[in-house]
Amino acid sequence: MLTNPSARLNREHRWVRKICLASASLCGPIWAMETKDRIFEDMSERRLVDLHVHTTASDGTLSPEEVVREAYQIGLAGVGIADHDTIDGLVPAMNAGNKLGIVVVPGVEINTDYGKDELHMLGYYIDPNSAYIRERLQQLRSARADRAAKIVDKLKAIGVNISMDRVRELADGGAIGRPHIARAIVEAGYASSMNAAFGKYLVRDAPGYVPRYKLTPFEAIEIIRQSGGVAVLAHPGLSHHDELIPELVRAGLEGIEVYHSDHTPLQSRHYLKVAERYNLIPTGGSDSHGPNNIKTIEIGSVTVDIEIVKRLQARASRTSVPDCR
Ligand SMILES: [Zn+2]
Numbered sequence: 001m002l003t004n005p006s007a008r009l010n011r012e013h014r015w016v017r018k019i020c021l022a023s024a025s026l027c028g029p030i031w032a033m034e035t036k037d038r039i040f041e042d043m044s045e046r047r048l049v050d051l052h053v054h055t056t057a058s059d060g061t062l063s064p065e066e067v068v069r070e071a072y073q074i075g076l077a078g079v080g081i082a083d084h085d086t087i088d089g090l091v092p093a094m095n096a097g098n099k100l101g102i103v104v105v106p107g108v109e110i111n112t113d114y115g116k117d118e119l120h121m122l123g124y125y126i127d128p129n130s131a132y133i134r135e136r137l138q139q140l141r142s143a144r145a146d147r148a149a150k151i152v153d154k155l156k157a158i159g160v161n162i163s164m165d166r167v168r169e170l171a172d173g174g175a176i177g178r179p180h181i182a183r184a185i186v187e188a189g190y191a192s193s194m195n196a197a198f199g200k201y202l203v204r205d206a207p208g209y210v211p212r213y214k215l216t217p218f219e220a221i222e223i224i225r226q227s228g229g230v231a232v233l234a235h236p237g238l239s240h241h242d243e244l245i246p247e248l249v250r251a252g253l254e255g256i257e258v259y260h261s262d263h264t265p266l267q268s269r270h271y272l273k274v275a276e277r278y279n280l281i282p283t284g285g286s287d288s289h290g291p292n293n294i295k296t297i298e299i300g301s302v303t304v305d306i307e308i309v310k311r312l313q314a315r316a317s318r319t320s321v322p323d324c325r
């Protein structure tokens, strides 16, 4: 529903950027201040929030601060940080949000397995200081790091020599994922693009494939709820397991990602109906992993109204997380 306003925002964003460039090159700091004031004046009119953005804390290419700044600059009211299996980006993002006066929704995206498929579970308004979620996510991350080492070994066995040290460097202290391995493969010249590296070496049935440590979607819901958060099924249009939704609802699912960059308008309409049927909060976000990634999806290209954020916040069972506005 709100993809068109986002496109408009992006156009305005480019226009504001042009003005900023002009201010820097032609008019000096007075112009720059006027531009900044105008952006601040618009804050009360900002309504759109991209609830699904990754940072360098997992496999994104922008730091948490850069993501928040970008969201602010393109005119969003807020941004949800939803890194894979880590909450390390939350505090830096929330601090940046406080400085700029933009809402930062603390989130996480937990990768789970259902049969042969992957299901992703988003958790919003989890307590960023919860020792419990930190510990559970740490276990998942070590399992991921073990998997990455196994993949690197398998690749070596077929003559693709990339080093685990380089993969770790590319993860830059964040959760190690297959995108980091793909980037190392491209760097070493074994594939022409990250996409090609995935297809040739890393997808299921490819020579470098290693199955992941399995976590069920039900366990993910439990982890999120134990940490005071609201569990939301991520991009259901990609996992094709609608039959599981009633059971997930019984287990404590409270939202569903209706709007996503890979959903067709038809899918979004379908999942909006599903949300209504099960009284789930209809969320949405771009799933941006930053520029120069497998594919570039712009922050703010999929958004929902700020009312959705208020509903998530109201459902979160905990009151200790400060309002980031
Ligand atoms: Zn996902």
Ligand SMILES: [Zn+2]
Residues within 6 Å of the ligand: 052, 054, 082, 109, 287
């Ligand atoms: Zn994601």
